[in-house]
Amino acid sequence: MTGLLGIENLTRVEIEAILDRARDFQPPEGEGFRRLDLLKGRTLVNLFFEASTRTRTSFELAAKRLGADAISIAAQSSSVSKGESLVDTLNTLAAMRPDAIIMRHSASGAPHFLQRHLAIPIINAGDGTHEHPTQALLDARTILDRGAKLEGLKVVIIGDIAHSRVARSNIYLLAKFGAQIVLCGPASLLPKELQELAPGITLTTNMTEAIQDAGVIMMLRVQLERQHEANFPAAEYFQFYGLRLDHLKHARPDVIVMHPGPINRGREISSEVADSQRSAILNQVENGISVRMAVLEKVLTQ
Amino acid sequence: MASLLIKNGRVIDPANGFDQVADVWIEDGVIKGVGVGITSAGTQTFDATGMIVAPGFIDMHVHLREPGFEHAETIESGARAAAAGGFTSICPMPNTAPVNDNATVTSYIIDKARQHAVVNVFPIGAITKGSAGEELASIGSMKNAGVVAISDDGRPVMNARVMRRAMEFARSFNLPVIDHCEDLHLSAGGDMHEGATSVRLGLRGIPGCSEDVMVARDILLAEVTGARFHVAHISARHSVEMVAFAKRRGLAVTAEVTPHHLTLADTDIEPYDSNFKMKPPLRSSLDVNSVVEGIVSGAIDAIATDHAPHAGSDKMQEFEKCPFGILGLETALAIALERLYHNGKIGLRKLIELFTVNPARILGIERGTLRQGAAGDVTIFSLERDWVYDVNKSFSKSRNSPFDLTAYRGGPVATVVAGKIVWSCL
Numbered sequence: 180m181t182g183l184l185g186i187e188n189l190t191r192v193e194i195e196a197i198l199d200r201a202r203d204f205q206p207p208e209g210e211g212f213r214r215l216d217l218l219k220g221r222t223l224v225n226l227f228f229e230a231s232t233r234t235r236t237s238f239e240l241a242a243k244r245l246g247a248d249a250i251s252i253a254a255q256s257s258s259v260s261k262g263e264s265l266v267d268t269l270n271t272l273a274a275m276r277p278d279a280i281i282m283r284h285s286a287s288g289a290p291h292f293l294q295r296h297l298a299i300p301i302i303n304a305g306d307g308t309h310e311h312p313t314q315a316l317l318d319a320r321t322i323l324d325r326g327a328k329l330e331g332l333k334v335v336i337i338g339d340i341a342h343s344r345v346a347r348s349n350i351y352l353l354a355k356f357g358a359q360i361v362l363c364g365p366a367s368l369l370p371k372e373l374q375e376l377a378p379g380i381t382l383t384t385n386m387t388e389a390i391q392d393a394g395v396i397m398m399l400r401v402q403l404e405r406q407h408e409a410n411f412p413a414a415e416y417f418q419f420y421g422l423r424l425d426h427l428k429h430a431r432p433d434v435i436v437m438h439p440g441p442i443n444r445g446r447e448i449s450s451e452v453a454d455s456q457r458s459a460i461l462n463q464v465e466n467g468i469s470v471r472m473a474v475l476e477k478v479l480t481q
Numbered sequence: 482m483a484s485l486l487i488k489n490g491r492v493i494d495p496a497n498g499f500d501q502v503a504d505v506w507i508e509d510g511v512i513k514g515v516g517v518g519i520t521s522a523g524t525q526t527f528d529a530t531g532m533i534v535a536p537g538f539i540d541m542h543v544h545l546r547e548p549g550f551e552h553a554e555t556i557e558s559g560a561r562a563a564a565a566g567g568f569t570s571i572c573p574m575p576n577t578a579p580v581n582d583n584a585t586v587t588s589y590i591i592d593k594a595r596q597h598a599v600v601n602v603f604p605i606g607a608i609t610k611g612s613a614g615e616e617l618a619s620i621g622s623m624k625n626a627g628v629v630a631i632s633d634d635g636r637p638v639m640n641a642r643v644m645r646r647a648m649e650f651a652r653s654f655n656l657p658v659i660d661h662c663e664d665l666h667l668s669a670g671g672d673m674h675e676g677a678t679s680v681r682l683g684l685r686g687i688p689g690c691s692e693d694v695m696v697a698r699d700i701l702l703a704e705v706t707g708a709r710f711h712v713a714h715i716s717a718r719h720s721v722e723m724v725a726f727a728k729r730r731g732l733a734v735t736a737e738v739t740p741h742h743l744t745l746a747d748t749d750i751e752p753y754d755s756n757f758k759m760k761p762p763l764r765s766s767l768d769v770n771s772v773v774e775g776i777v778s779g780a781i782d783a784i785a786t787d788h789a790p791h792a793g794s795d796k797m798q799e800f801e802k803c804p805f806g807i808l809g810l811e812t813a814l815a816i817a818l819e820r821l822y823h824n825g826k827i828g829l830r831k832l833i834e835l836f837t838v839n840p841a842r843i844l845g846i847e848r849g850t851l852r853q854g855a856a857g858d859v860t861i862f863s864l865e866r867d868w869v870y871d872v873n874k875s876f877s878k879s880r881n882s883p884f885d886l887t888a889y890r891g892g893p894v895a896t897v898v899a900g901k902i903v904w905s906c907l
Contacts, residue, residue, distance in 0.1 A: 266797055286799035287683035288753030309683030372677040
């Protein structure tokens with residue numbers, strides 16, 4: 180059985196299948212989620228080595244709404260803090276025979292490394308600065324829900340691209356559908372090699388230029404914890420890379436503004452934009468559950 | 482002392498310009514003679530027909546982990562791995578615990594080696610106390626105790642003034658200064674070469690310029706001080722250009738390259754497999770070509786393995802948590818044959834120089850030749866033997882190699898130290 184480690188190695192057909200299935204799980208307008216029993220009797224372990232509210236909760240709810248049992252373990256309360264190695268922790272959990280492990284870890288490739296040593300499927304809930312596949316899937320679902328087509332769509336991703344797993348997964352996904360991808364940020368967070376990730380990528384350090392005629396603007400969280408690396412003058416960040424209402428006039432009138440959260444109001448996005456009609460930030464959160472239901476179903480029933 | 486007659490091999494001794502089928506006669510641990518049709522009644526004979534017989538190979542850059550990290554390697558196990566790789570002399574770097582920064586530790590290593598090592602061990606001392614980069618180590622007394630060079634390998638001296646003083650002092654003791662050239666600020670937090678692959682894998686990069694700026698600094702300091710400066714494990718293409726430039730200026734600047742930097746690029750990394758994690762990192766294919774061409778042009782003088790054993794539990798972790806370094810002793814010759822000889826890049830004489838007379842000259846040790854009266858150290862190897870490297874059969878105590886289960890054409894057949902066969906695959 181295989182889990183879901185990233186978007187990079189998925190085919191367009193596989194992605195479409197997940198996105199289509201996610202739509203089945205979306206509650207009808209104005210109604211709550213229905214509880215299904217598609218994964219009744221199955222057990223999932225949510226193993227989060229890095230703080231997370233939305234992703235962990237979203238996976239938990241997705242599991243519960245499919246009838247699966249989900250337990251969540253935060254690294255602070257686990258044996259990792261007693262010095263146990265990652266492999267030993269996973270082997271221990273695997274010996275208890277859950278059906279899959281959902282894992283977030285601060286080290287890029289941690290789930291890939293573990294998957295080589297474990298038979299149990301691993302679902303990557305974000306690994307370091309590498310991939311965050313379910314985020315890209317829910318972002319795509321959100322764009323499609325607003326009636327946009329991914330083919331030829333101009334999607335601008337703005338912020339700390341170098342350290343963003345959200346950006347990487349979105350780049351892989353959007354490129355598979357022929358979107359036009361513009362990456363924008365301070366030069367130190369925008370290595371030129373990003374262009375080699377996939378076809379159809381352009382880079383710019385100029386935000387106004389990046390936003391020109393954009394159909395989607397994805398803002399990334401400024402990694403406050405990385406400020407000590409002096410990648411850019413922090414005091415100037417919002418001035419040059421913060422999204423404000425006046426920027427939106429350069430984009431398409433129906434532009435969708437997205438953000439994986441948690442947002443820093445006034446740092447990378449102004450409150451006016453975050454709360455505007457153009458913002459799809461809460462739709463993203465909502466879609467997180469239906470997309471993760473589709474992923475769990477795929478991994479556990481294939 | 483052991484006597485041995487190695488019969489009918491193709492004897493190549495670059496130091497003497499000798500290359501013909503001949504016999505090598507070793508008596509009382511030293512070379513008694515090289516010639517055709519030598520007979521010596523009662524002496525042990527090794528039939529080297531169809532094989533190459535060369536002076537004993539020298540690996541001027543290894544980590545034996547003793548004292549301090551004996552769970553990963555010992556002087557004894559590392560020496561056995563060396564012998565299995567065709568090396569008769571090895572130079573352990575000082576990053577042990579305690580650091581080899583004084584004559585007591587040097588003497589301990591030499592005594593241990595005398596008791597337990599099947600090959601010769603020539604230790605390298607630290608540049609600074611504890612390799613902390615601040616105060617100079619006891620360089621003169623370490624020299625008297627037997628170190629053949631100084632280096633703060635793995636913890637490069639960041640303070641240029643300290644490096645200058647070290648070079649000045651080393652010069653008066655005629656010791657080469659070996660630098661692991663890495664600007665620790667530029668490389669901070671990095672796990673692999675900075676490039677398209679690091680960006681794709683989301684791993685932090687170690688840029689080529691982190692090596693280049695230190696090579697440039699050290700070349701300039703070598704010119705100011707007149708010291709002999711040797712670049713450890715050169716890997717970046719601009720560094721190779723700068724070493725060539727320094728040589729053209731007549732400076733005493735030399736360089737070594739590892740087998741893995743001759744053959745693997747960052748694109749060859751098995752994603753997140755720590756057996757591909759080392760410093761300097763596997764660089765771009767442009768850099769790989771550049772170090773190969775650096776050998777061909779003579780900019781690079783020696784092949785050294787940077788054999789860096791790590792216990793399995795240390796390497797069985799998240800990529801970013803794993804220590805840097807891989808095994809190298811047992812696969813070095815086979816990789817050199819594959820990357821330099823079989824493809825016609827260089828001839829055998831030159832290949833042998835890289836492992837023998839050149840490192841001996843850099844270190845100033847009386848090795849690397851089959852001249853009459855020289856140490857009876859001989860490396861016998863095959864150009865054709867097909868074999869597969871099985872890391873689980875390694876003599877090392879560790880298993881961290883990216884070359885496990887790689888098939889090779891040619892490699893060591895027997896290793897002779899002071900007239901004694903210390904390893905043979907026959």
